Amino acid sequence: MKLLTKLTLTSTLSKIATVILFIVLLPFLINRVAFQSTNGLLKQQAKKVMDNIRNNGIDYYLQGDSTYGSYTLLKEEYISLEKARNIYNEDTIQTAQRIIEGDTVMYRVLNQAFEYNNQLYELEIGKTIASISQYNSPLQKIALYVLGILIILTLLIELSFTRILLRPLQTIIQTKLINPVFPFKEAPLPIPTTTVDFKYLDASLISLMNRIKEDFDREREFTSNASHELMTPIGILQTKMENLMLLNDLEEPALEKIMEMMKTLNRLKKIVHSLLLISRIENDQYARQDSIQPEKMINEIIEELQHRLEDRNIRMFVSLQPNIILHRLNHDLLFQLFYNLINNAIRYNKENGSIDISDDIAPDGSYTVFIKDRGIGIEAADIETIFNRFRKKNAIEGEGYGLGLAIVKSIADYHGIKLKVDSQVGMTTTVSVNFGKSSSL
Amino acid sequence: MKVLIIEDERGMALEMEDFLIKAGYLCDLAFTAKQARQYMEEGPYDFILLDLGLPDKDGLQVLEEAKQICQEASYIILTARGKLEDRIKGLDLGADDYLPKPFSLLELQSRMQAISRRKSGLKDNLVSLGDFTINFSNRIALFEDTDVGLSKKEFDLLSYMVLNKNRPLTRMQLSEHIWGSFSDDDYDSNYIDVHIKNIRKKMTEYGPVDWLQTIRGIGYKIKL
Numbered sequence: 087m088k089l090l091t092k093l094t095l096t097s098t099l100s101k102i103a104t105v106i107l108f109i110v111l112l113p114f115l116i117n118r119v120a121f122q123s124t125n126g127l128l129k130q131q132a133k134k135v136m137d138n139i140r141n142n143g144i145d146y147y148l149q150g151d152s153t154y155g156s157y158t159l160l161k162e163e164y165i166s167l168e169k170a171r172n173i174y175n176e177d178t179i180q181t182a183q184r185i186i187e188g189d190t191v192m193y194r195v196l197n198q199a200f201e202y203n204n205q206l207y208e209l210e211i212g213k214t215i216a217s218i219s220q221y222n223s224p225l226q227k228i229a230l231y232v233l234g235i236l237i238i239l240t241l242l243i244e245l246s247f248t249r250i251l252l253r254p255l256q257t258i259i260q261t262k263l264i265n266p267v268f269p270f271k272e273a274p275l276p277i278p279t280t281t282v283d284f285k286y287l288d289a290s291l292i293s294l295m296n297r298i299k300e301d302f303d304r305e306r307e308f309t310s311n312a313s314h315e316l317m318t319p320i321g322i323l324q325t326k327m328e329n330l331m332l333l334n335d336l337e338e339p340a341l342e343k344i345m346e347m348m349k350t351l352n353r354l355k356k357i358v359h360s361l362l363l364i365s366r367i368e369n370d371q372y373a374r375q376d377s378i379q380p381e382k383m384i385n386e387i388i389e390e391l392q393h394r395l396e397d398r399n400i401r402m403f404v405s406l407q408p409n410i411i412l413h414r415l416n417h418d419l420l421f422q423l424f425y426n427l428i429n430n431a432i433r434y435n436k437e438n439g440s441i442d443i444s445d446d447i448a449p450d451g452s453y454t455v456f457i458k459d460r461g462i463g464i465e466a467a468d469i470e471t472i473f474n475r476f477r478k479k480n481a482i483e484g485e486g487y488g489l490g491l492a493i494v495k496s497i498a499d500y501h502g503i504k505l506k507v508d509s510q511v512g513m514t515t516t517v518s519v520n521f522g523k524s525s526s527l
Numbered sequence: 528m529k530v531l532i533i534e535d536e537r538g539m540a541l542e543m544e545d546f547l548i549k550a551g552y553l554c555d556l557a558f559t560a561k562q563a564r565q566y567m568e569e570g571p572y573d574f575i576l577l578d579l580g581l582p583d584k585d586g587l588q589v590l591e592e593a594k595q596i597c598q599e600a601s602y603i604i605l606t607a608r609g610k611l612e613d614r615i616k617g618l619d620l621g622a623d624d625y626l627p628k629p630f631s632l633l634e635l636q637s638r639m640q641a642i643s644r645r646k647s648g649l650k651d652n653l654v655s656l657g658d659f660t661i662n663f664s665n666r667i668a669l670f671e672d673t674d675v676g677l678s679k680k681e682f683d684l685l686s687y688m689v690l691n692k693n694r695p696l697t698r699m700q701l702s703e704h705i706w707g708s709f710s711d712d713d714y715d716s717n718y719i720d721v722h723i724k725n726i727r728k729k730m731t732e733y734g735p736v737d738w739l740q741t742i743r744g745i746g747y748k749i750k751l
Binding site for chain 1: 546549715717
C-alpha cells in the first residue's frame, strides 16, 4: 500500500473513531451537565428563599399557615415549605416522584431543613425532569452538526497537506527509482524540497547512482582495455605460428607441433572471446533495437549446423509459427543464444538421435520456444549449475570450455528472457526460452 | 601491390610484413600515426592496413585523414578493442573491411584479394587450377565449360585453398574460415574431411585432382 493511502486511511479511520466515541458519550455528558446546572439552580433558589425568610420573616411565605406551596402553571417547578418533625434531615438533592393535583411527575428535588424561631422547617424546591432535559436533543443535534463539519474540514486540510508534503517522495520514486534505465545516461538531478528527510534520501540515492555509473564506466573501459591487452599478444602469437608453418623446410613432426600450438592458442582465444562477450553483455554494450523472426533465425542456424547434424545422423523436427516477430532484441546475441542451445542439443545427443524445436503462445501472450533433444539428459541436481561459468558436465574430453551456456544465460538475462530446463536422464532435455509478453508480437 | 601497415605492435607488424612480402606484396611499416602520414604523403598505396589503437592519435581520425591523402587505397581496419561502434564508424568512414584481432594472416590476405577482385571490376575473375577453372565472380568451379557442381560450402573451401595455394592449411584454419567465430575445432575438422572428400569425388569425374594434397595429421594443401 502506498504511504499516501496509508496516511489517508489512518487519518480517516481516526476521525471516524472520534465521531463514534463522541456520539456514544454525548447524551451522557449533556445529561450530566443539565443535572448539574439544575442542581446549582435549585441551590440558588433555596438560597433566595432563605434570604427572604431571614429578611422578612417566615410569614412572608407561610402567612400564618403551617405550610406553604406554590407551583408554576405547568407544574414545571414547585416550592413547598412546612414545619418539620423534629428529625433533622441533611440537605439532599435527588430525583423523586411527586403527586401534584393528581398528576404524578418526576422531579429533581432539593430538600433543605432549617430552624427558625426554634421551629424546624423543611423547604422543598423541585423542577420537572422533562424541563431539565428539554434542550438535550437539540443540543446534541447541533453538537453533532458542528462536529461533523469540523471533522470534514480537518480531514480535507490534512489530506491535501499530506499530499503536498509527500510530493517530493513521489518525485524521488519517479525520477530516481522508476524512470532511470540502467545504465544511466544522464547524471541524476536533486529534487527541490524543504523536508530534511527527503533531502537526505534524495542525496543518498544520487550518490549511489553516481557510484554505480562510475563503476559501470570503469568496467566498460576495463573490458575494452582487457580486450586489447589480451587479444594483441594472442594475435602476435597466431601470426608468428602461421608464418612459422609457411617455412619451406619444415619436417612433418614440426608442422604437427605448430598445429597443436595453434589449436591451444585457438582455445585460449575462444575463452577470452567468450569472457569478453559476457562482460560486454553485462556491461550493456549491445543495442536492443532489432526485430527478429524466430522461425527464420532458427532455420538459418540449423543450416549453419547442418554438417554437424549429418555427421551424427541426428534428425531435426522444426515446427515453428512463421508469423511471429519479436521486438526490441539484439539480433546477433539472439542468434548466439539459439545457436549455443541448438549446438548443445546436437553435442549432447545420441548417434541417430533427434531434436524437436517447437513454440507456443501462452494465453497471457508470452511466446516460448522449446528445444527438446533425446540425448543423454542432465541430472536434476545439476540443472541449476549448468548455466554457471566453466561448468563442464558430461563433456567428452577436450570438448567445450564451459562457457556456451553461461553466454546463453547472460544473453537471456540481458533481454529479460526466462530459461527453463527440464530433463530426464538418458531420455530427453527440454530447454524453454520464454520471451515474456513485452517483446512478443 | 603496395601495402602500408600501420600498427604500433612491432611484433605484429613484422609478422604481417613477413607474410605479405612472401605473398608478393611490397610493404611499408608505420608504428605511429605520424610515421604513417609521412609514408602516405610520399607514395600511393593499394592497401592500407590500419590498427585503430595507435599511441599518438585516435585510429578513426587517422582513417579520416588518410582517406584525404590516399584516396585510391583500399582500407582494412584492424582492432583488438572490439568496440562494436568502432566497426560501424570505421565502415561508415569508408573502410573496405574490418578484421577484429586476433586474425589469421590467411584470412587477411583473402580479404585483400576479395577487395582487389571487387575493385578491379573484371567481369569474370578466373583462376586456373590444373585442368579446372575457378570463377570467383560466379562462385563456380568449371571443367572446360561445365560446372562441376560444388556446393556453396565446398566452393568456399576450395576457393580459400586456391587463394592460399602452396601453403599447408590446417583443418582448424579451414573451418574457421567457413564457420567464422562459430567454428568448433574438435567438432568441425571432421566435416572438413568430408567436404574435401566430396570435392575430390566431384572433380575426379572430370579430371585429375593431384594438386589437392593431404598433409597427414595436419590438413590440406593445393600445390600448383
